Every structure is written in structure tokens, then in C-alpha cells.
Amino acid sequence: MEQIASLNTRLVRALPRAIVGAYALLFSRTRAPVLTNANSNQALTALTSRPPHADDALLRARAMEIRSSERTALLDALVDGVLLVDAHGETRFANAAAVAMLGQRAAIAGTRDAIDALPLQVKRAVAAVVATRSSERRRIECDLKGDSALPVVVVVSRMQSESAASSCEELASVVIRDIRAEREADRMKSDFVAQANHELRTPLTSLRATAELFADGEIVSAEECAQFGQIILEHADRLANIIDNMLDIRRIESGMARAALEEVDFSQLVESCVAEQSAEALRRNTSLTVARSVRTATAQADPTLIRQVVLNLISNALKYTPQGGVVTLEVDTDNLARAIVVSVRDNGPGIPEQSLPRLFGKFYRVESLQKVAKGTGLGLNLCRNVVEAMHGGQIGVDSEVGSGSRFWFAIPMSQAGQQAA
Numbered sequence: 001m002e003q004i005a006s007l008n009t010r011l012v013r014a015l016p017r018a019i020v021g022a023y024a025l026l027f028s029r030t031r032a033p034v035l036t037n038a039n040s041n042q043a044l045t046a047l048t049s050r051p052p053h054a055d056d057a058l059l060r061a062r063a064m065e066i067r068s069s070e071r072t073a074l075l076d077a078l079v080d081g082v083l084l085v086d087a088h089g090e091t092r093f094a095n096a097a098a099v100a101m102l103g104q105r106a107a108i109a110g111t112r113d114a115i116d117a118l119p120l121q122v123k124r125a126v127a128a129v130v131a132t133r134s135s136e137r138r139r140i141e142c143d144l145k146g147d148s149a150l151p152v153v154v155v156v157s158r159m160q161s162e163s164a165a166s167s168c169e170e171l172a173s174v175v176i177r178d179i180r181a182e183r184e185a186d187r188m189k190s191d192f193v194a195q196a197n198h199e200l201r202t203p204l205t206s207l208r209a210t211a212e213l214f215a216d217g218e219i220v221s222a223e224e225c226a227q228f229g230q231i232i233l234e235h236a237d238r239l240a241n242i243i244d245n246m247l248d249i250r251r252i253e254s255g256m257a258r259a260a261l262e263e264v265d266f267s268q269l270v271e272s273c274v275a276e277q278s279a280e281a282l283r284r285n286t287s288l289t290v291a292r293s294v295r296t297a298t299a300q301a302d303p304t305l306i307r308q309v310v311l312n313l314i315s316n317a318l319k320y321t322p323q324g325g326v327v328t329l330e331v332d333t334d335n336l337a338r339a340i341v342v343s344v345r346d347n348g349p350g351i352p353e354q355s356l357p358r359l360f361g362k363f364y365r366v367e368s369l370q371k372v373a374k375g376t377g378l379g380l381n382l383c384r385n386v387v388e389a390m391h392g393g394q395i396g397v398d399s400e401v402g403s404g405s406r407f408w409f410a411i412p413m414s415q416a417g418q419q420a421a
């Protein structure tokens with residue numbers, strides 16, 4: 001029993017050094033920061049080193065035990081699975097994440113349960129690395145469950161442990177990383193590219209067709225020139241809008257955009273947005289007013305970006321609400337949530353319930369409303385990015401078909417605004 005405990009202690013002490021190499025390989029291929037052997041060894045030493053105790057052997061043994069349990073705890077804290085197997089594929093050590101991925105039996109030392117739960121390529125890699133004398137390391141991308149349910153990257157390394165040196169035993173460490181999130185991000189990226197391609201192509205095709213009419217001399221009268229010239233202008237504007245919105249969203253999502261925060265008076269900002277849109281409201285014979293506004297509603301925010309959000313919501317309310325409609329804005333404070341809440345309410349067509357979960361996604365347009373007004377389906381996504389990603393706020397909608405919609409967003413209140421409200 002004591003021998004097993006001592007072997008376990010030696011293995012766990014050696015294991016971090018073995019997995020550091022595996023991490024360098026995992027990270028270098030997944031574009032995460034590269035962890036070098038030198039700096040991670042330093043980190044591990046710093047994490048586990050303690051000031052020297054008395055020479056007493058018992059005390060030293062106790063200190064070793066603590067170090068070993070700290071290292072086990074460190075390995076258990078990793079989100080990646082870490083396994084240590086011998087030349088027969090029998091488990092020497094499995095951290096908590098490995099057990100979660102491979103099943104409870106993977107934890108049983110001295111059995112092949114863990115290695116048998118891994119795909120054939122990994123078993124072959126383990127056999128190959130323990131058979132070599134060099135510090136071989138292999139990286140394998142595979143599906144843990146064999147049906148794309150759990151895609152993983154596995155790094156198998158020959159382990160150079162003190163125990164292996166003393167008993168000439170060859171071991172392999174197996175580090176398993178769940179890459180479902182990366183795969184999902186890749187899928188979303190290709191969906192976005194495919195959709196963007198489609199959205200850009202539609203106005204381009206119309207532009208080309210109209211330009212062809214001019215080139216073929218089919219448009220002769222001044223009246224036709226004005227009419228088809230207008231069509232070209234509209235499609236060109238739509239293209240520019242899509243490209244601008246896509247670039248803005250991309251900048252925010254990639255973390256490149258920074259909010260220029262300052263103390264913003266939301267009541268004033270909303271009033272000025274309403275004034276800016278009043279001519280458009282008049283043209284549409286729609287009433288546009290601020291129905292309620294708290295006296296002082298200030299928060300740290302980027303006024304240009306928040307203005308863009310308010311204008312977007314007003315513009316949507318105006319364009320989807322039929323002539324003679326009513327659009328009202330409210331600026332309120334939610335003292336419980338410590339936020340300023342701006343809402344834009346209209347008595348337009350409302351949004352079908354099944355569309356609500358997708359409304360803030362990219363390029364989503366409610367099918368039944370596509371003929372009501374032109375759009376790109378990117379405006380609300382941009383609003384969500386500005387509110388949630390750049391201001392730590394929340395955006396949402398309450399809507400009922402036939403009655404209208406209320407779009408709202410909440411921005412965390414600054415200390416000053418909270419006190420004044």
C-alpha cells in the first residue's frame with residue numbers, strides 16, 4: 001500500500017512536467033497563447049514551492065505529501081483530461097476531467113478502461129510513443145464518441161518521470177481537449193460567410209441587370225433614366241449598408257472596437273435622436289414622441305454607439321409601422337437592476353412568437369414583413385453587440401402580432417446616476 005502511495009506521489013510530481021509539453025503543442029495549434037516549458041515550470045514551482053522546513057525526515061515526507069496533493073488538485077482543476085498510462089495501456093493516473101470524458105471506470109488504476117475508451121488512433125499513438133526512446137509527442141484530432149458528439153484534440157507524449165528513470169519503465173501522458181466550442185465557432189463563421197455572400201450577391205445582381213439596360217441603350221427617356229438611376233442608387237446604398245454593418249459587427253466581435261466611455265445623459269440623448277428622426281416621422285404621418293423620461297438618467301457609455309442603437313430602434317419602429325402609427329420612447333431607471341432602460345414602443349404589425357428568438361441574429365428578417373420595408377437584417381445584431389458586448393447591458397423585445405412591439409435596452413447605471421435617480 002505504502003509502495004503504491006509512494007509511486008503515485010512520484011508520478012503526480014512528474015506529470016505536470018510531461019503535460020506542459022503537451023500543452024505547448026495543444027495551444028500552438030489552437031491559436032491560444034503558447035506556454036513554454038520554461039515559464040510553465042516556473043509557474044508550477046512557484047505554485048508548489050514552500051520555504052524549507054526543519055531537517056526532520058517526517059516533516060519532509062509530510063511536505064512531499066502536501067506537494068503531491070496540491071499537484072493532484074492542480075491537475076483536477078484543469079478543464080482538459082489528463083491521463084497517465086504505462087506500456088500496457090494500464091491507467092496510472094486520471095484527473096477529474098479525464099474521468100468525466102471517459103467514464104467513471106477510467107479512474108481505476110491498473111486497468112485498461114481509460115485507454116479502451118479512447119479511439120484506435122490514440123491507442124496506436126500511446127503504443128508508439130512508449131516504444132521510442134526519444135521524447136516523442138503526437139497530436140491527434142478525433143471524435144471521442146465516434147459520432148462527432150465530442151470532437152477532441154489529444155496530445156500523447158512519452159513521459160520522462162523520475163519513477164520511469166529508476167525502474168526503466170516507459171509511460172505516456174495523454175492530454176485530451178474538448179474542442180466543441182472551436183468547432184461551433186468555425187461552423188458559425190462559415191455560415192456567416194455563406195449568408196454574407198448571398199446577401200451581397202442579391203443587390204449586386206440587381207445592379208448589374210440595371211446597368212445592362214443602360215449599356216444596351218434600352219433606357220432612353222429622361223423619365224426612365226431617373227427611375228432606373230434611382231434603383232441603382234438604392235442597391236448601392238444597400239450594399240454599402242451591409243458592408244458597414246458587417247465591418248462594425250466584426251470589429252466588436254473580434255474585440256477590436258473600444259467603447260469611448262463618458263458620462264451620458266440618456267434623457268438628452270433620446271430627445272436629440274427623436275428630434276433627428278422627426279422629419280422622417282412627419283413624412284410617414286407617424287407620431288414620434290418621448291412619453292416618459294426620468295429627470296436624471298446618467299451612465300458611463302459611448303454616446304456615439306448608444307445614439308446608433310436608439311436611432312436604429314426608432315428607424316425600425318417607423319419603417320415597420322404603417323402610416324398614421326404611434327411611436328413612443330421612454331427613459332426609465334430600474335433601481336433594482338441598477339440600470340437605465342430605454343424603450344421604443346410602436347403600434348405596428350408586431351412580431352410572430354417563433355421569430356423572437358432569432359430576431360437579434362445576423363441577417364434575420366421576419367418573412368411576413370420583408371415586403372413592408374427594405375433592410376439588411378443586421379441592425380438589431382449590431383444593437384445587441386453594442387449594448388451587450390460593449391456596455392455589459394441587455395437588449396430585448398416584447399411583441400404581439402397585431403398590437404405592436406416594444407424594443408428595450410438596459411445599460412448599467414453609474415454611481416452618480418444611481419444616486420440622482
Ligand code: ADP
Binds near residue numbers: 316346351375
Ligand atoms: P432590418 O434591416 O431588416 O430592419 P434589423 O436587424 O434591424 O434588420 O431587424 C431585423 C428584423 O426584425 C426586421 O427585418 C423585421 O422583420 C423585424 N423588426 C425589427 N424591428 C421591428 C418592429 N419595430 N416591428 C416589427 N418588426 C420589426
